[in-house]
Amino acid sequence: MAHPSAARLIPDCRVSVDGKKLDTEKDAALTRVEVDLDVDLFGQCVLVFNDPQQKLINGKDFESGTAIKVEIGFSSKLQKIFEGEVVALEPQFRRDMPPSLRVVCQESLHRLALSQMTRAFNDVDDKEIANKIAQEHGLSADAPSGTKEHILQGNVTDAAFLRRLAQKHGNHLRIEGKKLIIGPPPSGASITVGPGDGLRKVKVRVQSNTQVEEISVHGYDPKTKKEFVGKAKGSGVVGEGTSKYGKGKTLSFAGHEHQPADQATAEAMAKGRMR
Structure with a gap:
């Protein structure tokens, strides 16, 4: 009998539709799950199903707006990585391959x-x-x-x-x-990785030429007809990196999209960009 801890190393992916886990037949037909979490656009998930009988293509299981959730992890310790809704269906018919259905989902922010x-x-x-x-x-x-x-x-x-x-x-x-x-983006728990956790290779790169020690945001007060400047330096782990690799360098913003209304706003903008 396998040791209970062995279950931790069995990867799993769970897809839920309208709050319910995919049934056995659809789960077996699922061949690919792609998740792209882009903070500048919308998080997107693509599900690909083999559908030789075209049941899913002609069915109503993935109507527009259907809630989709994707969880990945090991055994019972699954974590949600995507939650959104169906926005497009793309039936695929290719020579020498069974028909398939590509289900495109996006975060509800797309609305x-x-x-x-x-x-x-x-x-x-x-x-x-x-x-x-x-x-x-x-x-x-x-x-x-x-x-x-x-x-x-x-x-x-x-x-x-x-x-x-x-x-x-x-x-x-x-x-x-x-x-x-x-x-700020939600912060996850710290992860400790060691040789006993299946680690095979670690590669770290520090781009020291793009590091700065300070951010400054410049604005103009039309009442006093004077410039004001908000400045910020990194703190904690960020501060250690900026002081070590960006010493003496300042990145300034002036007239970039949104002008700060006052000194406090300029300082808040500088602090946020240094985060």
Whole structure:
């Protein structure tokens, strides 16, 4: 009898459709799972099924909007790596190969990119903007507050507009369940890897020529007619790397997309970009 710890080393991939694990027949037909988590676009997952009888191609198991979740890991210790919905079906018919179905899924954030819009937000901060847009899409929002100002959404989608607001402070835009979140990416637990964990090779590369010690964001106050500058240096592990490999180097931002409204905003933007 195999030792219980041996189950830890058996890789597994679980796909759930509408909250239910794929049945045995569909799971056996699943030949490929591709997950691309792109923070600048939308996370995407592609499922490929062999479908010689064309049951899935002609069926309704993967209608548009069907919830999809993908988990990977070892044995019972699976972790969710993708959660979204079906956006496209691509039947494939190739010579000398059985028919197959390619199911394309995207994170639910894609719904905020279906149409472009032009409008003005007057005397509001990022939190109020996020709340308003989230309510329009039936969501709640969690975003940092800040200086109130006038902001134009100029012929861009809500997703692109919110992403710009997030990137202004070095944050990311994501949806968790029914909540729209603007903030730092979620941090996972520390992982300790050693020879006994199946490790075969480790390769580390440090690009020291692209490291900087300090970030500065420049703005202009029309009332005082003076420039203000927000600066930030790395802290913790980031600070150790920047001070060691980027000593004396400063990366400055001036007139880049969004101008800081005041000194506090400039410092927050610099701190976010250094994160």
